[in-house]
Amino acid sequence: MNDDFMEVTYDKFTFRVRRDYWYHPEECWAKEKDGIITVGVTDFLQKTVGDVAFLELPGAGTELSREGEAGTMETIKATVALISPVSGKIQEVNPLLEENPQLINTDPYGEGWVFRVNPNDWGADRKVLWDAQTYFPKMEAKIKAEMAKK
Amino acid sequence: MKKKMVILPCSVIGKAYGEMGRQAIYELIEDLGEEQATTTCLARLMIDDPETKGLVHENLVITVDGCARDCARKNVEFTGKTVSSALRVIDVFKDNRDLKPEGILELGEPGFKLVHHLARKLREEVDRLNRGEA
């Protein structure tokens, strides 16, 4: 039992959800600290799409709107559009991802964070996001749906 | 006496990278000849097969991993052998973005183009190591 994460295992894959983050249906997460929102992609998404080879992200200073486009993530299997769960100005893009985009796969909730945003209205944005307890069963439903496709 | 190059792929079965790594190594061995380069089974090394251990420990080793998990490199190093060069197939894909394999085992034409790029990169590594550049 892990205090920081909720986990579920299907076959040989363990899917993790960070307890203290907020989640968007498009499989990204947001975490507030000292007024800045860190954004990343979920464990479910990175497991589904595979090893990240390319990232195209907006630069620092870009204005984002909630659920607006925020770049793309490309693997050998798929190209995924990223959205921002919050509105605001990008303060920083994770510099480690330039050389090592696979950090998104190895540590999606930690070192694999994607960008940091100075939010316009975090209170309003957060209201439409899911907490971990709400997101977790929705993630499980998606996992079961993926497995049923086989 | 010049050492042989032993090239070990991770052979991951769940991703196209595994098949690409194998095919690139076979292409290189065909190109260079078995006296200069060879491959063997990673699993055979890990079950302590004496012949395989001897081959790996007495020669230079290049690992070819599919991704950043580096299973081939880690497994070889676990046996106490230092890998002379460690390549990742995903890095070749990064340099050739328009080429995507068509399947996990049936790579198709774009997949085999990536294989050729990887084989060429392997050849460069072999030449570099033969020149004595660590």
Added chain:
Amino acid sequence: MLDQFKPLKVGIIPCNGEEICEGTLTRFACRKVLDSLRPGDTVTICLPLFIAGDKGEQNFAKTFPTITVDGGEKRCSQKSTERLSGRPRYAVVISELLKEKGVEPPSSRRKLTAQDQTAIDLVAEDIVKKVDEILEKG
């Protein structure tokens, strides 16, 4: 009542060996089982990742029944599985299976031909029979 103890999935662990052509055959036969013959009933375990200590692969092999598929008599997959997770339910050795059935092994480790399809099908069917037995008996 017994149904709740029926294993839901069977782990297939091919050796994927590079040195002999039967190693290549393990890949093709196992993927055939996984992708078309018994999708949903089988999971493939990646042997290098398994040996490198991945907990997901090792825990699955400890929890669910496994079938190892080795190219030759060295039985690398079987031995690795026994060491890291426990005895597989079945251990297939392709060189022995082909000999028993009078089927020629592939001539190339690099590329399997249309003629080699017979060998792929034979191995895949043997694996499927074992998967079905496991799922039936539990």
